[in-house]
Amino acid sequence: MTDLSAEFQQHISDAVAKESPINLVGGNTKQFYGREPLGEVLNVADNTGIVDYEPTELVITVRNGTALSQLEAVLADQGQMLGFEPPSFGQKSTIGGVIASGLSGPRRPFSGAVRDHLLGCKIINGYADILSFGGTVMKNVAGYDLSRLMAGSMGTLGLIVEASLKVVPKPEIEETWWQEIKGNAVIQLMSQLLQKPFPFSGLHYDGKRLFYRLCGSSEAIKQSAETLGGEQLNNDRDFWLSLKNQTSEFFQEEMPLWRISVAPATEPLSLAGSDMLDWGGALRWLKSDESAQHVYQTVAEAGGHATLFRGGERDGLVFQALPTDLMQIQQRLKHAFDPKGLFNQGRMYPEF
Amino acid sequence: MSYQIHASERVNHAIDLKDFVASLKSIIPAQSILTEQEELKPYECDGLAAYTQVPWLVVLPETIAQIQSIMKLCHQHGVPVVARGAGTGLSGGSLPLDNGVLLSVARLNQIVDIDVPNRTARVQPGVRNLAISEAVKRFGLFYAPDPSSQIACTIGGNVAENSGGVHCLKYGLTVHNVQKISVITADGSLIVIGGAGLDGPGYDLPALMTGSEGMLGIAVEVTVKLTPLPESIQLLLAVFDTVEQAGEAVAGIIAAGITPAGLEMMDNATIRAAENFVGAGYPVDAAAILLCELDGGHATVMAETHKVRQLLVELGACEVRLAVDAIEQQTMWAGRKAAFPAIGQISPDYYCMDGTIPRKHLGAVLKRIHQLAEQFGLAVANVFHAGDGNLHPLILYDANVPGELEKAEQLGSEILICCVEMGGTITGEHGVGIEKINAMCAQFSSAELDQFHRVKAAFDPAGILNPGKAIPTLNRCAEFGAMHVHTATRQSQLNRF
Numbered sequence: 128m129t130d131l132s133a134e135f136q137q138h139i140s141d142a143v144a145k146e147s148p149i150n151l152v153g154g155n156t157k158q159f160y161g162r163e164p165l166g167e168v169l170n171v172a173d174n175t176g177i178v179d180y181e182p183t184e185l186v187i188t189v190r191n192g193t194a195l196s197q198l199e200a201v202l203a204d205q206g207q208m209l210g211f212e213p214p215s216f217g218q219k220s221t222i223g224g225v226i227a228s229g230l231s232g233p234r235r236p237f238s239g240a241v242r243d244h245l246l247g248c249k250i251i252n253g254y255a256d257i258l259s260f261g262g263t264v265m266k267n268v269a270g271y272d273l274s275r276l277m278a279g280s281m282g283t284l285g286l287i288v289e290a291s292l293k294v295v296p297k298p299e300i301e302e303t304w305w306q307e308i309k310g311n312a313v314i315q316l317m318s319q320l321l322q323k324p325f326p327f328s329g330l331h332y333d334g335k336r337l338f339y340r341l342c343g344s345s346e347a348i349k350q351s352a353e354t355l356g357g358e359q360l361n362n363d364r365d366f367w368l369s370l371k372n373q374t375s376e377f378f379q380e381e382m383p384l385w386r387i388s389v390a391p392a393t394e395p396l397s398l399a400g401s402d403m404l405d406w407g408g409a410l411r412w413l414k415s416d417e418s419a420q421h422v423y424q425t426v427a428e429a430g431g432h433a434t435l436f437r438g439g440e441r442d443g444l445v446f447q448a449l450p451t452d453l454m455q456i457q458q459r460l461k462h463a464f465d466p467k468g469l470f471n472q473g474r475m476y477p478e479f
Numbered sequence: 480m481s482y483q484i485h486a487s488e489r490v491n492h493a494i495d496l497k498d499f500v501a502s503l504k505s506i507i508p509a510q511s512i513l514t515e516q517e518e519l520k521p522y523e524c525d526g527l528a529a530y531t532q533v534p535w536l537v538v539l540p541e542t543i544a545q546i547q548s549i550m551k552l553c554h555q556h557g558v559p560v561v562a563r564g565a566g567t568g569l570s571g572g573s574l575p576l577d578n579g580v581l582l583s584v585a586r587l588n589q590i591v592d593i594d595v596p597n598r599t600a601r602v603q604p605g606v607r608n609l610a611i612s613e614a615v616k617r618f619g620l621f622y623a624p625d626p627s628s629q630i631a632c633t634i635g636g637n638v639a640e641n642s643g644g645v646h647c648l649k650y651g652l653t654v655h656n657v658q659k660i661s662v663i664t665a666d667g668s669l670i671v672i673g674g675a676g677l678d679g680p681g682y683d684l685p686a687l688m689t690g691s692e693g694m695l696g697i698a699v700e701v702t703v704k705l706t707p708l709p710e711s712i713q714l715l716l717a718v719f720d721t722v723e724q725a726g727e728a729v730a731g732i733i734a735a736g737i738t739p740a741g742l743e744m745m746d747n748a749t750i751r752a753a754e755n756f757v758g759a760g761y762p763v764d765a766a767a768i769l770l771c772e773l774d775g776g777h778a779t780v781m782a783e784t785h786k787v788r789q790l791l792v793e794l795g796a797c798e799v800r801l802a803v804d805a806i807e808q809q810t811m812w813a814g815r816k817a818a819f820p821a822i823g824q825i826s827p828d829y830y831c832m833d834g835t836i837p838r839k840h841l842g843a844v845l846k847r848i849h850q851l852a853e854q855f856g857l858a859v860a861n862v863f864h865a866g867d868g869n870l871h872p873l874i875l876y877d878a879n880v881p882g883e884l885e886k887a888e889q890l891g892s893e894i895l896i897c898c899v900e901m902g903g904t905i906t907g908e909h910g911v912g913i914e915k916i917n918a919m920c921a922q923f924s925s926a927e928l929d930q931f932h933r934v935k936a937a938f939d940p941a942g943i944l945n946p947g948k949a950i951p952t953l954n955r956c957a958e959f960g961a962m963h964v965h966t967a968t969r970q971s972q973l974n975r976f
Contacts, residue, residue, distance in 0.1 A: 183734040184837050206736060229683070236677060242686050243655050256926040264835040265867040266652065266907035268641050268690045269915070269922055270931050270950060275654070275686035279678070296736030318596040322619060324707040326776060346778035388676035392596035409676045430675035447680040452668045457681050459937035464930070475681070 128176030130190065132249070132257060132288045138169060139286065140255035148472045151282040153192060154219030157228055159437050161281050161474045162445045172221055174288060179263070182207060186246060186263045188291040191223025198222055202294055210238040210295040214371045223287050229279020232371040233329040233340070236321075236391075236406045238295060242278035249289035250277065253465030263291045282471040283479065284464040298342030301328060303363035304352055308337045310395070317407045318392040325351050329367060330407040333377070340367065370405065377403055380414055383439035385422055387411040389431030396425050412436075423447055446475060454478060480884070482530040482574060482913060487954035488947035490559040492578065496535065499558065503538065506548040511586075513537040522581050525563070526628070527571040527914055529830070529884060534561070534575030541586045543661070543669070543699045550697070551667030553580055559943045562693040564604060564636030567628040569831055570912030572640060572692045572948055579946075582697065584635045590614050591700065597675075598705045599658060604635025604698050608642075611703065620705040623650035626908070627816055638698045641690030643908035645741040645815070648866040649774075652908070654689040656704045662688060662696035665939035673702070687934075692910055692949040695938040709774035712740070713784045714808040717769040717796040718762050722746055722861075725767035726841035728794040729865045732771065733838065735790055737783055741772040742866030743815050746845070749822065749860045749873075750814075756821035759814030762798070769796075769865065770815055772808075818862040819873070826858070826875035830887045833915075834898030835907035838868040847897050848872055855890040857883075869907035870898070896921055911949040919949070920956035928953060 142149050148166030155172075158164065171191055177198070178188040182205040189198055195215050202208050212232030213225045226248075231240040247261030261267055261274030277287055308316060313332045320330065320339070326347055329340030339355065340363065341348045352359070360366060369375040378384065387396070391408035400415025415422065419435060423444070426433040432447035449457065454476070461468065461479040468479060496514070503512055513519055514536045523531040540546045553560050559579035566573055575581040587603035590611065594600070595618045600611055608629040611622040625644035626632055632642070637653045638660065650656070659673035672684035679685070688695055719725040725744055732739065745753065746767050754761045761768060769791070773783045784801065791799050802808040814821075822829050836844050845861065848870075852859040858875040872894055876887040895905040895918045905911070905918040919928070931950045935942065951959075 181837075181839065183730045184839060185733060186837070229678075239651065239655060240678065242683055243651065252930065254926070256930070258924075258927045258930055260927065260930075262835075262902070262904050263837060264869075264903050264907065266643055266647070266835050266864075266869050267904040268908060268910050269904045269906050269919060270911070270927075271691050271695070271934055272641070272654070272686055272689065273930065273934065276683055278686075279683055284682075296738070299736070315596075321598060322595065322707055324710050324776065326779065343776070343779050344782045346782060347776045350776065350778050388674055388678050390594070390597040390599070390675040392594075393675075406677060432674055432676075432678075432680040434680075449681050450670070452664075453670050453672070453681065453684075456664070456670065456684075456938060460682060460934065463933035463937045 129173060130176070131174040132251070135171065135174070135286055135288060136251055136255055136257055139251050142469055143253060143255055143467060146467050146469070148469050151286055151471055153221035153224040154194070154217060156215070156217035156220045157224055160228060162477070163441050164474055165472045166469070171223060171286060172219070177201060178289060184263070185294050186291055187294055188263060188289060189222050190289050191221060191287050193222050194218070195220040195222055195225055203297070206297050207294045208297050209244065209292065211235060211241050211244050212371060213241065214373065216372065222290065226278055226287055226290055227280060227282045233331060233367055233405055236409060237328050242275040244293040245275050245278050245290060246293055247291040248274035248277050248287055250285040250287050252285040253467055253469055257288070261291065265293065281475045283461055283475050285470055298328065300345050300348055301340060301342045302348055302352070303329070303338055303340045303360040303366065304355065304357035305336045305338045305360050306357035307335060308332070310334065313337055313404070314392055314394065314408050321391065321407050325355070331370060332404040334401065334403055338366070377412070381438070382414045382416060383435060384437040385413040385415060386434040386436040387413055387426050387431060389426065389429050393429050393431065396429055398422060398425055419443060480530060482532045484576065484947045485952065485955045487952040490557065490942055490946045492557040494556045494558060499556065500536065502552055503549070506552065507538060507540055507545050511539045511541065513539070522563070522566070522575055525566040525568045525571060525573045527569055527574070527912065529828070529878065530571050530574055530913060532575050532577060534581035535578050537581045537583060539583050539586050543663070546582065546663050546697060546699055547667045547669060549580070549582060550663050550665065553943060554666045554941070557941060557943060559946050561945050562635070562639070562697045564633030565607070565631045567632040568636060568640055568910060568912065569833070570906070570910040570914040572910050572912035574913055576946070584633065587699065593618070599702050600705055601700060601702045602634050603700060604633060606634050608632050608634060608637055615705055616708070619708050621708050622656065622703055623706045624653050624656055627819065634701050634703065635698050638689050638701055639691065639693045640910040641908070643864070643869070645743060645864065648742055648864065649738050649740045650706060654686055657685055657689060657701055658704055659702035660685055660688055660698050661700035663699055664696045665941065665944050690910070692912065693945045694935055694949060695944065711777045711780040712772060712774045712808065713780050714802040714811055715771045715784065715787060715791065716800040716811055717771065717791040718765045718798040719767045719769070719795060720797055722767045722845050723842040724795040725769055726845070726865070728769060728791055728796065729841065730838050731790055731794045732787060733866065735786065737787060739771050739866060740774040741770065743770040744768070744863050744865035745815065745818065746861040748858065749818050749862045752821040752825050752860060753814035753818050756824055757813045757817050759810050761814055770811060815862070822860050822873045822875065827877040827879065830874040830876060830891055832870065832872045832874065832891050832894050833906045833909040834895050834903055835867065835869045836898050836901045836903035840901040841865070841868065844870065844897060844901055848894055851890055851893050855886055857887060857890055867907065868903070892918060913948060916949065916951045916955070917959040919951050920959065925953055925956070928956070
């Protein structure tokens with residue numbers, strides 16, 4: 128348990144005075160994600176500790192450097208978990224990095240994303256001010272919601288030093304079934320399933336097999352599984368972990384990996400390569416050698432957005448380009464937090 | 480009473496009303512522009528009727544293009560604009576300006592598209608909240624956030640205020656149920672934020688826009704997430720001899736790993752008023768009642784109902800009732816949903832607070848509210864979204880008695896400060912508006928307020944969208960906000976979030 132926020136504040140204040148760009152690094156497990164980092168490294172992983180946790184409040188307040196694995200273990204002891212099932216790309220993954228990258232796992236369509244569980248944040252902005260937004264309560268509309276804005280901002284708006292997260296009870300039971308489905312039928316099938324109140328907590332298609340995870344009481348799961356059919360999957364916990372943490376075979380190949388976000392019922396995109404579906408079709412992982420421009424254009428035409436998740440050109444566009452008006456607003460927003468443009472310069476877009 | 484905008488928050492402009500109306504007429508038909516006193520009067524307040532201000536003029540556009548042109552014209556002349564949905568807000572968020580345009584989105588009231596395969600609906604901002612659920616019911620879907628005013632309130636207003644409701648304990652607030660928003664910014668640009676899928680590129684602007692009280696842009700089309708209707712619903716009513724026991728029962732249910740669809744609490748004053756008003760069959764001698772709704776698949780709901788029933792008895796409920804059918808469920812809910820009007824019947828006026836606290840402090844805060852009420856000599860009835868820790872103390876007063884409104888406001892401020900001291904917030908779901916703008920000085924430091932102002936300027940550099948709401952100027956805080964809670968708590972052990 129160490130509170131280093133005063134040290135960070137001093138460091139940032141000095142960097143601001145020197146106009147020296149800052150590269151925020153937590154567990155350094157996601158250095159592959161986003162554009163090439165620039166600036167002098169500020170290691171923020173040592174700011175650790177659980178500040179407050181009362182299971183009956185369903186809220187935990189943690190310092191940014193707290194290891195995700197430690198946080199998850201503390202919650203599991205109380206029969207609770209993070210509802211957004213964040214991916215972990217290494218043992219050193221920190222909660223600050225989880226929030227800054229804004230990535231959520233297979234449970235996301237059913238229980239929400241990082242931002243949906245982020246109740247409050249303490250940050251240090253580009254004025255070297257320590258600021259608190261949001262809180263520890265479930266509902267809070269006092270002032271603009273600047274804490275949720277931090278989720279997925281890739282550290283470009285400031286350093287998150289502390290966060291309060293909503294936590295959820297672990298399901299009583301969770302089990303997974305699978306069945307073989309032809310690729311051309313799966314999108315429609317998933318869409319139909321999602322229109323019904325099945326207690327899903329995962330719906331994934333690996334190109335051949337549809338996997339569905341059910342949660343709740345044993346009776347509820349039994350009833351749903353009988354209706355849905357398929358075979359039960361053994362070791363399903365490891366299966367979902369390997370999908371979430373990208374340790375399964377699909378993710379091992381050396382080829383640019385794209386994360387594609389579209390409306391779930393969108394027909395398969397005409398992009399070469401191999402893909403698989405998560406989030407009931409709303410998230411698509413694509414391994415492809417197609418040109419970045421072609422991927423971005425195809426996905427934009429389908430109404431979605433693409434991210435060059437791993438590999439490929441890391442100094443080009445990694446996130447989908449924004450229309451001019453929207454880019455200008457994002458630039459002004461960045462400026463509102465970090466007027467000298469020092470935090471994680473260019474990590475998200477070349478423009479800021 | 481007539482509301483006086485703080486001098487530091489007033490946006491001045493030099494254009495004459497007649498000239499401005501003439502320019503407007505080239506954009507929208509004359510009948511969509513209201514300038515006569517008797518036409519303007521109905522717009523003088525929103526749901527916070529204690530404050531009034533007759534607008535400079537009202538415009539009733541029918542298309543997105545018209546709103547864009549209106550905004551461009553206002554931007555050109557530096558004329559401030561207040562957007563308004565149904566005007567049901569409880570914090571004065573759409574209180575008009577004496578020198579500004581009141582832009583009503585009421586005529587943009589079409590459900591543009593229902594996308595069943597993707598479980599979304601694309602709606603115009605003037606669509607009523609309940610109308611969405613009604614329109615998609617035949618597909619086995621509903622729109623989950625359900626503020627008590629859902630018959631009347633609009634999606635545009637819901638987005639502006641990040642509205643909650645009885646069922647947000649399980650299904651989330653507006654922010655959790657909106658995927659994409661078309662927004663017209665202060666200079667008349669149209670931007671689309673969010674995505675067709677579950678997220679969008681760049682900063683999460685839908686999260687920022689939701690709850691920004693019409694100060695960053697005007698939502699002109701909203702894509703909302705639809706949820707499958709639950710297979711089964713059960714409603715339990717538990718009766719308690721003390722409010723503290725009821726509070727502990729709330730914590731007990733949550734601790735048991737159950738997430739009810741709704742978990743509501745009413746104190747004796749509210750029970751009596753509601754019973755008198757709708758005859759819901761509430762026990763009028765109870766110190767408090769809890770309404771606990773469970774929904775989901777048949778098997779789950781049956782199992783959970785059994786578990787919660789046992790828990791409630793173990794945690795001190797002297798009686799637990801189970802609604803036998805949908806009609807009895809409706810009756811039991813009717814009292815809760817009519818709590819505000821019911822209080823309106825027993826008191827000439829009431830002032831509704833919206834503080835939110837960590838659930839564990841429920842008992843302590845209620846005790847404090849009781850003490851404060853006695854000290855101020857005013858009655859307070861409590862009704863709250865207990866599962867969320869969101870309190871709605873209703874302060875009863877009579878506006879015709881000189882000084883009573885001021886007294887009610889002072890009592891309200893004290894209650895809010897107590898909520899902040901307990902680690903909570905001044906507003907859970909009603910928004911700051913004008914009502915709690917001074918209390919913002921207690922919750923946020925000047926550096927934090929500065930950050931809010933810079934975010935505002937990123938969207939609206941001239942500050943023409945809804946000036947004088949939600950975020951106080953530092954001048955205002957210097958004048959009214961001499962109660963900064965945070966500087967004191969920052970060093971203490973009290974968690975300040």
